[in-house]
Amino acid sequence: MVSAFEFAPAIALLPLAAFVVALVFGNGMPKKGAYAGILATAGSLLLSLWMFATVAGGEVYNEGLYDWAIGDEITFHFGVLIDPLSALMLVIVSLVALLVHIFSLGYMNAEGETGLRRYYAELGLFTFSMLAFVLADNLLMAFMFFELVGLCSYLLIGFWFRTRSAPSAAKKAFLVTRFGDYFFLIGVVGIGATFGTLTFAGDASFVAEAQSAIEAGETFHGLGAETWVTILGLLVLGGVIGKSAQFPLHTWLPDAMEGPTTVSALIHAATMVAAGVYLVARMFGFYAQSPTALAIIAFVGGFTALFAATMGVVKDDIKQVLAYSTISQYGYMMLGLGVGGYVAGVFHLMNHAFFKALLFLGAGAVIILMHHEQDMWKMGGLKDRAPVAYYTFLAGSLALAGIVPFSGFWSKDEILYDALILGLEEPIFLAAYAMGLVAVFFTGFYTFRMVFLTFHGNPRSEAARDPHPLGMNVKIPLIVLGVLAVVAGAANLAPVYKLAGLDITFLEHWLDGAYTDGMEGMTYHEYSEMTGYETGYIGSETITLLIGAALSLGLAFGGAGLAYILYNVPEPKAHTENLGSARTVLRSNYYQDEVQVWIAEGLTLPVARMADRFDQSVIDGVVNGVSSVSLFGSGGMKRLQTGVVTNYAALIVLGFIALVVGLGVYGGWFV
Amino acid sequence: MTVEIHYYVLLSAALFCIGLFGVLTRRNALMFLMSVEIMLNAANINLIAFAFYHGNLSGQVFALFTMALAAAEVAVGLGIILVLYRNFRDVDVTVPSAMRW
Incomplete structure (x- = not known):
């Protein structure tokens, strides 16, 4: 019997094959290579599910496949590590990749785009790199594919390179x-x-x-x-x-839209x-061995969560709102990991992958409906004209805002709960918790501002009155992800477990190695012991849990409710105008682009100029000085060679006499 | 009666200095060549005198080799002088000074 893990490299290699096929034959294929990508990612998904099932059956796989550089001290190799974490991630990545490939049929092909061969080839290359990154068993391999996904991101952001x-x-x-x-x-x-x-x-x-x-x-x-x-x-x-677009390097993500x-x-x-x-x-x-690093992760995450959420509030472009929301949600994950909530962080990673992919595809569907218009102020009233898009988008929004019982609530609540119980013992983390908590309010607000502006009220443009119809290849991915956004939270209903005692924290057991052997040192409990974090409670565990959940849910409802009051009217007004100068700051993204440009032009450039001047004058001066000394010296020396034989003879004789005299002096003849 | 060894050395040194003086001062290539020959023969005198003094024949044999070498050298030197004359219509050694920096 062949082990399932023998096929693990194929998970990544299938999209690579799709990349090659689309690149070479794309123009001659129906749909310009889309089917190659769909087949390959479907194959990857099936294999990933097989890996998932095998890991669930109690096996993990950690094998080096190919040594590409062998040294005395260290050997570099490619290898595959499949444990519960990577098996979960494989399923997420290949599922989203498959759905996006299918959606592309409606979004790219049906719109008569040019350069589709390039598009599908790059999509295949990206899927390959991402899956290989997930499979990597060593840091260098991870780094290589980390760079490769960055390259694909660059290529695909610049897809419309003529703009x-x-x-x-x-x-x-x-x-x-x-x-x-x-x-x-x-x-x-x-x-x-x-x-x-x-x-x-x-x-x-x-x-x-x-x-x-x-x-x-x-x-x-x-x-x-x-x-x-x-x-x-x-x-x-x-x-x-x-x-992961965390502060202060998050500025690229909104532009990547x-x-x-x-x-x-x-x-x-x-x-x-x-x-x-x-x-x-x-x-x-x-990281668990370094409390300092963990605390920094937690604070970067908490701050990013709040910071990005405030900027999302004033954006008019539907994709910009989603971009800031993505930054903010990744901030939550970092916060969760930083406070030792390994399960909570991974749980939110999974949920977010589903509901954010859903929201982006939903935004894609809206953009199709609106004939490529992205300004939310020109939408409105799409609820009745595109019910599939509306209800799936609503499911994703409820999950994003963290409304019970949608998936985002369970994971976000768990992150905040982990931060709270740690903060009660080590008060410094309460600040990170507070930032995460306040961000919940903003998340609820901007999410539902987006929903109401897009789908509710009266249509505010011709395109919104007569939207472009949606095909099945758009609706199917939306429905699959919509269902996942609703039910994915069931993977780890930790609050229910703590309140009712029902043992339904599957993900925690999954990451704790409860179903698998051979992952010593990589389980949730061992990580928790390594961090050495103490946790405290208000009253008892149950009361703390209820207080935390009530706070975050209340704030989420508060934000959503405010959005409901302000924007769920037939003719919404731009209430952000009332924010005055705060709005200007927010719309300019806290002037961070300006700050970064200033750092580049006002700080780095003068330093580089000074370094250049130092290089030109001192370093090059020394080199040039040495060579001009030797040039000048040899210019004088060469005049010894006159071309006249008699002079040479005289030099030989004089040299000989000098040699003899020198020998005599050293030999002591004249003493 | 035999001549003392230091007379030979003095003769040889005198001949060598005459040859050296010629090499350093003469401009005529033929005189140059002759001076070189005188220096060679000064060395030969030394070789033979000391061979006689020590009762060892190898110095005299060596002098024979030197003579053969000198003959060859003269042949080459005269060849150079002929070419010199053909190119410059002159045998002055200070005229051809192109082979320098």
């Missing part, structure tokens, strides 16, 4: 994420140099090495082992912050942006 804005947005996304990736690369080198291994799991992993180094009290470069682990962890975190909406759904909502958070979860054992 002015898309190439510039693509370049911005590439450069900003690359800025974070520099730190990631240094972190990878540092981890490899310190621990001599880059594998994630097993006895010889860098996580285990770091743990034993801390226990043995070793020092690296004069620093304690824990400090060194913190530094390495923060370096890797640089890549995470860039890729220049790409096709399908691309936004796949790359900039469900999968690639998740790569950063997934990486933190992947090496959570490493």
Whole structure:
């Protein structure tokens, strides 16, 4: 019997084959290579589900496949690691990729786009890179595919490269994420140099090495082992912050909305942006050993969650609202991981992948309905004209806003609960919790502002009165994701477990290795012990839980209710005008682009100029000085060669006499 | 009666200095070549004198080799002088000074 895991590389290689097929034969194929992509991702999904079932059957797989560089101290290899976390992520990625491919038939093909061969080839390449990143069993391989998804993101954002804005947005996304990736690369080198291994799991992993180094009290470069682990962890975190669009490297994501909406759904909502958070979860054992790194993760996450949510409130473009909401939701995941809520973070990652892909595809459907109009003020009244789009979008919005019992509520509530019980013991985390809690209100508000402006009220433009019809290839992905957005929360009903005692926290058991053997050091409980976090309660666990849930639910309803009052009217007005100067600040995104440009032009450029001047004058001056001295010297010396034989003879004789005299002086003849 | 060894050395040194003086001062290539020959023969005198002094024949044999070499050198030198004359219509060694920087 062949093991299911033998086929694991095929999960990633199928989309690679689709990439090649679409690239080479795309123009001659029906739908320009879409079917190749759909077949390949469907195959990946089936294989992923098989892996999932096998992992559920109690096996994990951790194998090196190919050593591509063998050294004395360290060996670089490609390998596959399939444990509950990566099996879950594989299913999420391949499912969303498949649905996006199907949706593309309606969004791209039906609209008569040119360059479809390029589009499907790049989509295939992205799916390959993302799945290979998820499968990676070592940090270097993860880094390589991390970069490759960044490249695909760049290519796909710039899909409409003939416009002015898309190439510039693509370049911005590439450069900003690359800025974070520099730190990631240094972190990878540092981890490899310190621990001599880059594998994630097993006895010889860098996580285990770091743990034993801390226990043995070793020092690296004069620093304690824990400090060194913190530094390495923060370096890797640089890549995470860039890729998962966390403050301060989030500015690329809203601009990335220049790409096709399908691309936004796949790359900039469900999968690639998740790569950063997934990486933190992947090496959570490493971060768990450094309370400082975890606290920084929590605060970056909490701050980003609030910060991005406030900016989402004033946007008029439906995709911009979703972009800021994505940044904010990834902030929640980072907050969850930072407070030790490994399960909560991964749970929200899963739910968010479903409901945000749904919302983006829903926005894509709206854009089809509206004949490629994205301004929400020109929509309205689409509720009755496109019921499938409306109800699926509503399901996603309820999940996003965190309304019980939709999926987003369960995961967001769990993150906030984990932050609260940690904050009660270590009050500093209460600040991160508070930021996350306030963000709930803004999330509820901007989500329902979007829903009401888009679907309710009277149509405010000709396109909204007579929308373009939607095909089945648009509706099916929406319905699948809509169902998932409603029910995915059932994977881990932790509050119900704590209140009613029903044992239905499947995801926690799943990530705790309850169904599998052979994942020592990588289970939720071991992570919790490593972090060494103490938790406290108000009264009892149940009361704390109820207070936390009531607070977040109340705020979500508050935000949604405010949006209902302000915008669920036949002719909504632009109430954000009343915010005055605050609105200007928010619409300018807190002037962060300006700040970043200032950092580049006002700070980096003068420093670079000074370095250039130093290089030109001092460094080059020394080099040129040395050479001009030798040039001048040799210019004088060469005149010895006169071309006249007699002079040479005289020189030989004089030289000989000088030699004899010299020998005589040293030999003591004249003493 | 035998001549003392230091007379040979003095003769040889005198001949060598005459040859050296010629090499350094003469411009005529033929005189140049002759001066070189005088220096060679000064060395030969030394070789033979000391061979006689030590009762060892190898110095005299060596002098024979030197003579053969000198003959060959003269042949080459005269060849160079002929070419020199053909190119410059002159045998002054300071005229051809193109082979320099």
